[in-house]
Amino acid sequence: MHNQPPTMITRFITEVVTKFNPFSARSRATRLFLSSLPPDARQTGITINNTVLPRTSTAPPLLLIKFKDGKEMKLDGEQLGIKGIVEEVDRHSRALQKQADLTD
Amino acid sequence: MPPRIHCSARSSVSRALQRTTSSQGLAAFLLQSSKNSSRHYASASSLLGSLRLPDNYIPPTQPPSARKPDQRKAQLLRSYTALLRSTPLILFFQHNNVTFVEWAAVRRELRAALAKVPAPIAGPDGRVPVDISESIELQVIRTRIFGIGLKIVEFFDADAHKGQSNAYTHDLSATAYETISKAPIDENSMYGQISPLLAGPLAVLTFPAVSPAHLAAVISTLAPSPPAFPAPSRKKNPGYHDPIAQSGLQKLILVGGRIDGKVFDQEGLRWVGGIEGGLDGLRSQLISMLQSAGLGLTTALEGQSKGLWLALEGRRTQLEEGSGGAKKEESEAAKEEKKEGETST
Numbered sequence: 372m373h374n375q376p377p378t379m380i381t382r383f384i385t386e387v388v389t390k391f392n393p394f395s396a397r398s399r400a401t402r403l404f405l406s407s408l409p410p411d412a413r414q415t416g417i418t419i420n421n422t423v424l425p426r427t428s429t430a431p432p433l434l435l436i437k438f439k440d441g442k443e444m445k446l447d448g449e450q451l452g453i454k455g456i457v458e459e460v461d462r463h464s465r466a467l468q469k470q471a472d473l474t475d
Numbered sequence: 476m477p478p479r480i481h482c483s484a485r486s487s488v489s490r491a492l493q494r495t496t497s498s499q500g501l502a503a504f505l506l507q508s509s510k511n512s513s514r515h516y517a518s519a520s521s522l523l524g525s526l527r528l529p530d531n532y533i534p535p536t537q538p539p540s541a542r543k544p545d546q547r548k549a550q551l552l553r554s555y556t557a558l559l560r561s562t563p564l565i566l567f568f569q570h571n572n573v574t575f576v577e578w579a580a581v582r583r584e585l586r587a588a589l590a591k592v593p594a595p596i597a598g599p600d601g602r603v604p605v606d607i608s609e610s611i612e613l614q615v616i617r618t619r620i621f622g623i624g625l626k627i628v629e630f631f632d633a634d635a636h637k638g639q640s641n642a643y644t645h646d647l648s649a650t651a652y653e654t655i656s657k658a659p660i661d662e663n664s665m666y667g668q669i670s671p672l673l674a675g676p677l678a679v680l681t682f683p684a685v686s687p688a689h690l691a692a693v694i695s696t697l698a699p700s701p702p703a704f705p706a707p708s709r710k711k712n713p714g715y716h717d718p719i720a721q722s723g724l725q726k727l728i729l730v731g732g733r734i735d736g737k738v739f740d741q742e743g744l745r746w747v748g749g750i751e752g753g754l755d756g757l758r759s760q761l762i763s764m765l766q767s768a769g770l771g772l773t774t775a776l777e778g779q780s781k782g783l784w785l786a787l788e789g790r791r792t793q794l795e796e797g798s799g800g801a802k803k804e805e806s807e808a809a810k811e812e813k814k815e816g817e818t819s820t
Contacts (some may be wrong), residue, residue: 426740
């Protein structure tokens, strides 16, 4: 399949807060992040909170991710792009995965 | 190797030719010419020159397409351009990994909400407008192909290329492709405004007619925002609060809409949904506003002179009362004087 959204490690995410203006091209990465969360995200305990800003709003898109170890990551979708966002989230998730493997 | 399909190409060609020429009545000529071929060479060749295969002729050695219609991009593009040209009201939703069961639940709730919209009443001429509740569909679209469809609808005008010879002007033609590749995309055009919306997985809700009542029902169900568009309560609609329906609805985000070629955001759509009485109600509101505006203008213009008249009238009555009192006093004083005069003399 072409153009699939990048798969992410989402086991360690507890909360996602987003705000974006869909009429701004800057919100593309934030929207793609929301679509890359798995279908059972809410059932496995991730709280997803989204606000759609009005068309005239010039506020930059907000993407706030909270992890199981309490870390809060605020990412700028405009600068990073969806690949950058996934990379950052995966980096932290892999560190948490290592910790979880060591403690088991 | 012999052909896999057991029918000769020649017989299928002749069958196809017969189909095209039978209406013209040349079949009789064909039969005659084939019998007397030695003498009628010239006429046969001229007849054959005017015979041609139909445009939809498919050689029998080509197998039918194995692709499903919704995976054939050309077919999808044509269906999207037809949709865009015929649908006045379109809502765009981002759908984030909604499962099949959740889609079924969402569509069920949508149907239930639309069934509750009051049916249209007969107009002044006795005809009842079509009830559009059954024709409102929520479909997932291929975003990129939809974007190309939007470009074609916006920037390609088939009539502008009529004069050109040998140029097909349908939506899949090379002419259309060249036109949209070269077209400058203005930010204020409809495509320029919608293009930021076309990111990620998208679903489209189509209305065959602009009906604020139905739009309000849809917004209350799929993108509720109290107090104007409240979600149905648990008592009135327990199916809405079913976990599968809820999780599906949470994954749908209303990002915008297109009404009659104009692009609206969530607030704009809520405004349109809040119009009372539909388009007829809007028209009657406009008429009453225009009439009262005329009245207000005349009142304002006359108001000054009216005010002056009222003030003067008031002063006159005041003066009359005052002078009447004064006259009374004078007459009384005159009477007293007379009396005094009389008594004195």
